[in-house]
Every structure is written in C-alpha cells, then in structure tokens.
Amino acid sequence: xxxxxxxxxxxxxxxxxxxxxxxxxxxxxxxxxxxxxxxxxxxxxxxxxxxxxxxxxxxxxxxxxxxxxxxxxxxxxxxxxxxxxxxxxxxxxxxxxxxxxxxxxxxxxxxxxxxxxxxxxxxxxxxxxxxxxxxxxxxxxxxxxxxxxxxxxxxxxxxxxxxxxxxxxxxxxxxxxxxxxxx
Numbered sequence: 671x672x673x674x675x676x677x678x679x680x681x682x683x684x685x686x687x688x689x690x691x692x693x694x695x696x697x698x699x700x701x702x703x704x705x706x707x708x709x710x711x712x713x714x715x716x717x718x719x720x721x722x723x724x725x726x727x728x729x730x731x732x733x734x735x736x737x738x739x740x741x742x743x744x745x746x747x748x749x750x751x752x753x754x755x756x757x758x759x760x761x762x763x764x765x766x767x768x769x770x771x772x773x774x775x776x777x778x779x780x781x782x783x784x785x786x787x788x789x790x791x792x793x794x795x796x797x798x799x800x801x802x803x804x805x806x807x808x809x810x811x812x813x814x815x816x817x818x819x820x821x822x823x824x825x826x827x828x829x830x831x832x833x834x835x836x837x838x839x840x841x842x843x844x845x846x847x848x849x850x851x852x853x
Contacts (some may be wrong), residue, residue, distance in 0.1 A: 674824055685817055692810060695794075695801055699725050705784045707738045707748045708795035713767030714750055718787075721796045724750060725789040731756065737763065738784040742776045748784060749774075 692705035699706050704725040707847055709718045717736065718724065726738045731753055738750045754773060755764035 678821060678824060681817060682821075685814060689811065689814070692801055695798055703727060704788065705738065706798065707750060707784065708799055709750060711749065711767075713769050714752075715767055715769040718750065718790055719792065721793055723786050723791040723794040723798050725791075726785040727788050728783075728785045729788075731763065731783070731786060736787045737765070737778075737789060739763075739765075739778045740784065740791040742782070750787060 704727050707724040707726055709720055709722040709724060712720055714736070724738060731737060733753055733756060735753050735755055736750060738748050741747045741749050749765075751765035751767045751774060753763045754766050756762075757764065758778070760777070761780045763780070763783070764773055765778055766773040
C-alpha cells in the first residue's frame with residue numbers, strides 16, 4: 671500500500687504543478703495589467719516571429735512603436751504591426767508589418783488599439799495557444815476529475831484493508847485517547 675501512496679503523491683504533485691503553470695500563464699500577465707497576444711504570422715519578421723507571446727500594455731503611442739490591435743475583419747484576430755504615421759484628426763494609426771512591402775490597407779482606429787508591445791517571449795505563444803484551447807481545458811479538468819475519483823477509490827480500498835486492531839488504534843489516536851508512544 672506504500673507504493674500506492676507514493677504514486678498518489680507523484681500524480682497529485684504533477685497535477686498541482688500543471689494547474690499552477692496554467693494559472694501563471696493565463697492569469698499572471700493580466701493581473702500585472704498586460705494584454706496577452708500571440709504572433710500568428712511572419713509579418714513582423716525579424717523583430718517578432720510566429721509563435722512569440724507578446725505582453726501588451728496601454729501607453730502613449732509614437733511613430734515607430736509596435737502596437738497590437740483588433741483586426742477589422744469578422745475573425746477579430748489581433749494584429750501586431752509598427753506605427754508609421756499617426757493621424758490625430760481622423761484618430762487613426764497607419765501601420766505596416768516590418769516584413770511587408772507596403773503599409774496596411776486599413777488604418778487602425780484608436781478604439782481598436784490593445785496597446786504597445788512591452789515584452790516578447792519566443793515560442794511560448796505556441797504553448798499559450800494550446801493552453802487556451804477548449805480541448806486543453808477539458809483535458810486538464812478531466813485529469814483532475816480522474817485523479818479525484820481514483821484517490822477516493824484508493825482511500826476507500828486502503829481503509830478497507832486495515833486490520834481490526836489497527837482500526838482500533840487509529841480510532842483511539844483520532845479521539846486523542848492514546849498516543850503513538852503508548853502503542
């Protein structure tokens with residue numbers, strides 16, 4: 671039965687670490703005031719590559735800053751490009767991807783701005799994308815549920831294998847009627 675307890679401890683530690691990593695990656699940046707974006711294309715090469723995680727924060731925007739904004743299309747994808755001009759009168763940014771030969775065809779209204787890129791972390795965007803998927807959330811919840819069920823069944827089985835004398839000692843110990851030294 672000691673082997674079952676060791677396995678149980680290892681599995682619970684792994685699940686706890688997975689849940690902790692999930693919370694850090696998904697909630698940590700938001701708690702610090704950052705918007706989280708993932709680079710989905712190579713339009714900002716060589717500055718940012720596909721799969722990079724970008725932490726974006728609202729700030730004063732100047733020409734040459736790299737900003738993230740909501741795309742104008744139905745998909746609502748977030749786009750990260752460099753500001754090449756600011757039109758205060760029309761309240762729009764003119765943007766361009768560093769790897770693109772021409773500026774973006776649609777100006778970016780100030781209202782679509784997510785913020786300026788403050789931090790970039792290579793490759794973590796791939797992990798973030800997987801973690802944010804519904805499948806990952808279902809798998810994590812399923813693992814936790816399976817762990818709870820197995821733990822309950824194992825605990826019940828461990829308790830049912832206890833001898834009558836051991837059960838008596840456990841009861842007396844629980845009721846503080848005897849110490850382990852008196853055993």
